Amino acid sequence: MNSSRRHVLKAGGSAGVLALLLAAGIVRPGEALAQASPSAFEVKTLTEALKALGAQNPAVSDAIQIKAPEIAENGAVVPIGVESRLPGTQSIALLVEKNPQPLTASFDIPPGTEPNISTRVKMGESSDVYALVKAEGKFYVAKKEIKITLGGCGG
């Protein structure tokens, strides 16, 4: 089997898609290559954050599980875990819709690493939390509402 040919095809394919996206103005050149560019962390709305990640219309998937409490007492420390059962999961991003900057964290999952991560985040108020998963080049999303009884941003 000629593996270099496969690489060329693959590279050609993704470059083509990239060119299309660039032409359509969906992704700006700098953002297209990085998994999560710094600017994606600065945008103020969920829609813009998804756009900055290159995932405008992710498909809702029940193969993504968000493990978090329904009600968190302290918004300064909210434990959140995300597990993806989608084959070929490449990255997992966590977005808190009502935080000043929704994109909270993005994880690149190399082959061999389980698509199952846990961390702790800050939440200013009760909000829907989105887990955005990139698997085999496509984006999928799941959401869970977390209620906060005490905010995490100084009050």
Added chain:
Amino acid sequence: MADPMRIRVALRDGVVNVRILMSHEMETGQRKDGSGKLVPAHYIKSVTATCQGKVVLQAQWGPAVAKNPFLEFSFKGGQKGDKIVVTWEDNKGDKRSDEAVVN
């Protein structure tokens, strides 16, 4: 230099579970101090974990990750004695690297 990370590594059925506790303020840049001035943002923006030099997890963070960040993940293919190195870098350019050995 920031305080060392605490890294716990456990090998079970060929899967290495890594739990990391970092010591960092994770200041959001939204908070005001006593005199009403904004406290400038200071947070870890990237984390990389390697096993025997191979990257097993890479993360980009914003300021909304909780203070003294916790991170847990697992990967396959690790063996007893493998060296895990975790490195973070914050938005002011500070870096910290710590190691643990799979046992």
